[in-house]
Amino acid sequence: MSNFYVSSLLAFILSICVPMIYPQDSTKVLKEYHLEYGSLPNIESGARTTVGINSLMFDMINHSLKNSRWNNALTRTFNAGFVQFYLGLFTFAAAPHEFFGHYSRAREFGITPKISLAFPVISGDDVFKVTYHVPVIERQMIVSSGPELTMGVAREELKEIYGGKPAPSYAGNFLLAGKIIDMLMYTQNNVKPFIKDPEKFYMDNASYFRRNPVPNDPLSYVLALTESYGYYDSFVPKNAIWLYRPPNLNVYVNDFFKDQYKRMKRSQILALMDPALLYFFYGNYQYIAHDQATFTPFMFNVSGYRFMPSIRAYLGELGAENYYDLYLVTPSGQQVIVYYRQGGNMFDQIYGGGVEVGKIRIADDYTLTSQADFWYNERSDKSNFNIMESVDYDITKRWLISISLGYKTKGQVAGKPYFDGLYGYSGFGIRL
Numbered sequence: 001m002s003n004f005y006v007s008s009l010l011a012f013i014l015s016i017c018v019p020m021i022y023p024q025d026s027t028k029v030l031k032e033y034h035l036e037y038g039s040l041p042n043i044e045s046g047a048r049t050t051v052g053i054n055s056l057m058f059d060m061i062n063h064s065l066k067n068s069r070w071n072n073a074l075t076r077t078f079n080a081g082f083v084q085f086y087l088g089l090f091t092f093a094a095a096p097h098e099f100f101g102h103y104s105r106a107r108e109f110g111i112t113p114k115i116s117l118a119f120p121v122i123s124g125d126d127v128f129k130v131t132y133h134v135p136v137i138e139r140q141m142i143v144s145s146g147p148e149l150t151m152g153v154a155r156e157e158l159k160e161i162y163g164g165k166p167a168p169s170y171a172g173n174f175l176l177a178g179k180i181i182d183m184l185m186y187t188q189n190n191v192k193p194f195i196k197d198p199e200k201f202y203m204d205n206a207s208y209f210r211r212n213p214v215p216n217d218p219l220s221y222v223l224a225l226t227e228s229y230g231y232y233d234s235f236v237p238k239n240a241i242w243l244y245r246p247p248n249l250n251v252y253v254n255d256f257f258k259d260q261y262k263r264m265k266r267s268q269i270l271a272l273m274d275p276a277l278l279y280f281f282y283g284n285y286q287y288i289a290h291d292q293a294t295f296t297p298f299m300f301n302v303s304g305y306r307f308m309p310s311i312r313a314y315l316g317e318l319g320a321e322n323y324y325d326l327y328l329v330t331p332s333g334q335q336v337i338v339y340y341r342q343g344g345n346m347f348d349q350i351y352g353g354g355v356e357v358g359k360i361r362i363a364d365d366y367t368l369t370s371q372a373d374f375w376y377n378e379r380s381d382k383s384n385f386n387i388m389e390s391v392d393y394d395i396t397k398r399w400l401i402s403i404s405l406g407y408k409t410k411g412q413v414a415g416k417p418y419f420d421g422l423y424g425y426s427g428f429g430i431r432l
Contacts, residue, residue: 030398030432032052032400032429033053033432034048034428034429035053035427036426036427037049038423038424039422040104040107041145041417044152046104047096047100047149047152047153047155047156049427050149050153050156051174055168056432058083062287066291076287080170080287084173085170088170088173089177089181090119092153092173092174093122093182094122095124096150096153097147097149098124101148103115106126109134109138109142111128113127113128114126114127125212130214130242131241131242132239132242134242136224137224137228137418139224139242141412143224144217147182147183147315148414152414153174153177154177154179156174159335161276161297164306164329164335166295166296167279167294167295168294169284169286172277172279172280173280175276175280176277176280179271179272179277179313180272187265187268190219191218194219194253195253198250198252199248213242222261222264226260229256229345231254235251259346260320260345263320263345264315268313268320271322274311276310279297283295299327307329308327309327310325310327314343316344317412318377319345319350320343321341321342321343321350323339325338335357337355337357338353338355339354340352347379348379350375350377351376353373354372354374356370356372368391370388370389371386371406372387373385373408373413375413380411382409385409386413389404398430399428401427402427403424403425407421407422407423408423
């Protein structure tokens with residue numbers, strides 16, 4: 001079924017079901033939920049859609065439970081722990097990680113994987129035959145795009161947390177999935193044991209490799225990055241299936257590989273310093289113990305300007321990267337986000353920055369969001385840029401449509417297509 005029909009069907013269902021649960025209240029401060037789709041790989045729009053759909057489900061459940069006779073600490077614990085966290089890890093982490101992450105990025109490069117999702121174990125695979133004829137940068141970006149998606153989900157939620165309004169109690173769940181489960185744990189569980197004993201790692205995961213010859217994300221990423229610098233030219237045949245198994249797997253591990261592992265781990269530990277991760281504990285505590293479905297995030301305040309720093313980690317084009325964000329809310333309620341990015345490997349670095357100014361009211365029924373990014377790639381010795389404009393049009397007080405159009409040069413910036421040219425998204429939103 002095409003994305004247009006899926007979106008239309010979902011909009012029809014929402015238009016019937018949502019008003020039954022949320023009666024119209026003209027005095028209520030409304031919250032927006034977005035559903036968007038567009039140019040491949042759809043990582044940015046996919047992250048926004050993931051947050052929109054999951055937030056809508058969780059808020060509807062919270063609202064229904066709040067007004068029922070079953071509202072007590074035990075049922076709130078079940079709701080927060082089983083529904084919003086455990087089942088949520090499937091709907092806001094595993095499934096979009098595979099579809100909006102790996103699958104969509106692979107489709108951008110003309111590859112069609114077969115998605116395999118596991119449940120009740122929360123995991124999945126994108127299975128596809130990869131030979132060394134597939135350009136290494138494409139393989140590298142396909143395997144890194146799953147964590148890129150979940151980190152994008154975390155960033156979309158941080159926009160809400162630091163948007164100047166109360167944040168939902170479950171907000172920290174999105175952050176935990178992107179910043180810890182999908183990055184640091186995978187790196188420690190895969191790259192570290194591979195460095196220690198590649199042969200043992202391969203044998204311990206033999207059943208996995210029979211099903212999917214592509215290792216899990218962080219290991220595949222550092223293997224591809226190391227290969228891109230020519231370290232494997234002497235022993236990997238040009239028609240080999242990835243992962244090729246030479247007589248001695250230890251030849252995969254070298255100084256570049258070990259250095260990049262250290263950079264990956266360091267970038268992810270830096271991301272753990274993000275104070276917003278504490279909201280996983282605070283938000284869920286407030287909900288379970290005090291029946292508070294929202295909380296007021298802390299932000300520094302200077303002369304009415306509220307601001308808060310944040311840190312992201314990505315598996316970037318040249319190596320592990322960090323994005324250092326600053327979220328700012330002006331006295332008038334305008335949100336501005338600026339960031340600096342830096343990362344790379346033992347030979348080349350990538351660095352740059354960007355800004356996003358959200359929800360500028362340009363007419364009675366129109367708001368504008370502007371993005372701009374600039375970065376320099378030492379390996380290609382090129383400066384790069386991205387610009388995007390998004391317009392929301394209010395059809396009614398409750399419903400809106402959204403259109404985004406951007407242009408970028410070739411290269412990686414979080415959430416965007418890799419190739420140069422125009423790209424865009426469109427969709428709709430609902431306010432409740």
